[in-house]
Amino acid sequence: MSIIKVAFFGSKNESKDFDPARDIQPLTGRVILITGAAGDLGRQTAIDLARHGRPAQIVIADLPRDAAGVEAALSAIRTALPPDTASTVRLDFLPIDLSSFASIRSAASAFLSLSSNRLDILILNAGIMPVSHGVTSDGYEKVFGVNYLGHALLTRLLLPTLQSTTSMNQDVRIVIVASEGHAMAPKGGIVFDTLKTEAKKLNHFRRYGQSKVALIAFAKELAQRYPDIKTAAIHPGRISTGLSTELVQKSWIIRLTGPISRFVVTTVELGARNQVWAATSADVVSGRYYVPVGVVDEKTVVERDQGLAGRLWEWTEGELKGVDKI
Template sequence: MGIFNRKHRSSSSSSSRSSDHRMSSLSGKVIMVTGGNSGLGKQSIMEFAKHEPAEIWLAARDLHRADQTVFELSRQFPTTEFNVLEMDLASLDSIRDAAETFLYSARRLDVLLLNARAGGSSSPPPSMTRDGYEGAFGVNHMGHALLTKLLMPVLLHTVRHNRNGGCVADVHVVVVSSVLMNHAPRRGIRFDKLKAPPPPNRYYFSGRRFAFRNYAQSKLANTLFARRLAREYPQLTVAAVHPGIVRTNIMGVIARHDVLAKLGRPISQACMASVQDGIQNQMWAATSQDIISGEYYSHVGVKGRMNKLARTIFWQRNYGNGLR
């Protein structure tokens, strides 16, 4: 378990296209972002840091890379304290250890951004987690759901502290989902297949279909989890968001392992949003007071585009067979 701190004084750096105009001061607030080493997570941390929160926690598996990221960010944003929290979302024990460390070290948590992901539409066949679950579902949903459950005491404590201090009880949990949930199995999450290993490597196209389907159902689980969490904890503001199809370094990793992805990369890159644009939805969801808790937002502030499968599963599980 590792925590590395960097403290300095303020910076005025900003990007030409930022979410500054949407975000009020974050003074005194504590934020945690999973998967903050690069891409959307790192860019989100940079946007948060512009508004001088008290602390930002970067939860990551690779401590060396995370510490390098924190060192870089602390030079740009010297008034914010950056903390690296060692956590492997593919290991339930690692998540428990990380949550215990955070609960021991921090007194509040105002924003929990569940940003990390495993897999994708063009990824190689997924691996299994250390606990024997299919990799994409284990990391994207199970790992984040357990982390949220373990951090619930400090989230609720922050709500009570805000109310006692006469402030708005404004504690946000943001789950980064994806429009790819539309491609989940028609009957919903295949719980009977969650411990099934990927097809042998020789079955190339079967492996790709397997990876795509499992990633899609993990994103469906993210969306359902956000809605259920909002129902169970009305004190919190919860949202699931689609960041768009974004140019991140995961595309380079995919291309190294996938011939078709490598050939199509120049065209696909031209059609993708920048990382700066890609974070706008999750930054809005993490800070806005206009969120309808439990909603899925496919664009900044645009709700009501949760697919029929997600709506059906949620209402059947919670209210019987009737749809609303």
């Protein structure tokens, strides 16, 4: 039922009045890392934060590409900025494949050598929703491995830097891009015994939903364990982006809902707003999950099952033991 509801109608909510041009306070001196920032929502998030906050540096972390591809990703951001901003905000490209522990570890080391020993805002934005089944190079269900576990490892590797940054800036944040797709997860939210398999019994909606439940749970648990860092999970809204390319080709339900979906999709500019809000607004309460823009949503399995976030944290600690230090 949830799959049909979300696929056909999306979710509609009252929104906070948030205008990046008016509401983003200066981010002077700050260092920001955004995963998946060569993609649509990540790129727009980088543009909004650079244009209106003028941080010292934004690191665009995305799948490795050749020199022309790196330049294309950076110039898509640079050319959207006024010339004086483009010359003051340093942009770097950080290659990372979130489906590989080895790649995540080398990206974290490379980030530490790129940046000035600080990380003020970490935005976990990259994501996939493939129709096909598969596992990551470390043997985890592909969608869960990229969307959740890869991000969990990256976060653990960068936590010492995030924590030490609080001595320079008390407003250090982690923003986690989840999805209303959490409602499509299998019963219970996370089926732990599928996580090291291809999860053949779960269709793409269920696998995507499971990974997004995990991200909402991750935000909740991070907020409890690291109260000096403000953490929020968000749903961006429904936007036509690179995320749906494979779905449009292979999923009958998406093709069926195509004519309707144009009435519920929004623009990339509006779609990036909730994560930009979560990265900058003083109203953010750590550990919560927000739908656009800035509206708390407690109707998730993570709230219904108060033990889920803790169980996921324990499971993750076990899986990442030995790889979560540089």
